[in-house]
Amino acid sequence: MAIDKTICTPLNFLSPIEVKLSKANTPVPVVDGIHLHSIYNPSKEAVGLIGKYEESLKNQNKILVLGLGFGYHVWQLESLLGRLQKNWEIVVIEPDIRMHEAFNKHAPVEFSNRTRIVSANSISEFYDDINLVKFMAAKPLLVPHAASFNLREDFFKSFMSFNASNELSDVVSKVHDVNLRNYLLSLGEPTDDFNLAIAKGKPGVKLAHQDHFINLFKELTSGAR
Numbered sequence: 001m002a003i004d005k006t007i008c009t010p011l012n013f014l015s016p017i018e019v020k021l022s023k024a025n026t027p028v029p030v031v032d033g034i035h036l037h038s039i040y041n042p043s044k045e046a047v048g049l050i051g052k053y054e055e056s057l058k059n060q061n062k063i064l065v066l067g068l069g070f071g072y073h074v075w076q077l078e079s080l081l082g083r084l085q086k087n088w089e090i091v092v093i094e095p096d097i098r099m100h101e102a103f104n105k106h107a108p109v110e111f112s113n114r115t116r117i118v119s120a121n122s123i124s125e126f127y128d129d130i131n132l133v134k135f136m137a138a139k140p141l142l143v144p145h146a147a148s149f150n151l152r153e154d155f156f157k158s159f160m161s162f163n164a165s166n167e168l169s170d171v172v173s174k175v176h177d178v179n180l181r182n183y184l185l186s187l188g189e190p191t192d193d194f195n196l197a198i199a200k201g202k203p204g205v206k207l208a209h210q211d212h213f214i215n216l217f218k219e220l221t222s223g224a225r
Contacts, residue, residue, distance in 0.1 A: 062140035067148020068094035
């Protein structure tokens with residue numbers, strides 16, 4: 001099955017990002033007239049947004065946040081996790097690279113080194129990030145930022161329903177080891193099914209080395225959930 005070309009399409013978000021000051025004198029991003037945080041008190045709003053996840057966070061220390069905005073919700077999530085878990089990790093998916101840049105510029109809150117923000121130019125580029133793939137494979141708790149999700153609903157739905165191509169050439173393009181890559185390419189035609197090519201193999205040849213992408217391939221082809 002060939003990869004859906006729409007997931008390779010550049011994420012060109014054209015609407016400008018305006019920044020307003022809330023009543024609490026903190027910055028709030030506004031896109032297409034939509035305030036991504038409360039114009040009154042973003043930090044107080046974040047307490048309510050994240051508080052409803054408290055019970056779930058007692059049993060889960062890996063969190064996938066959909067939408068960065070200016071990070072008030074992520075900052076509150078860090079605070080709550082710090083009280084509930086000894087070790088924890090947050091990954092924030094932000095499709096608009098400009099939002100990530102605006103967040104860094106205005107820096108209304110500061111994250112610890114346990115939080116990582118991931119932005120990319122296309123959905124497929126997100127899944128080229130092996131650390132993100134590993135994180136997704138661990139089935140983290142999903143915490144959508146409602147305003148960001150509603151603004152970029154099409155992206156987030158496509159991101160969460162992503163299925164990697166299983167054509168031999170597409171899979172092999174992600175393999176780092178040169179010898180392994182050449183061996184895999186020798187197993188069939190570029191458009192052959194990767195799993196069938198691996199099963200067929202070559203008589204007398206054993207695949208001794210495993211690349212980290214191959215180890216996670218089944219997670220990709222079954223779709224990220």
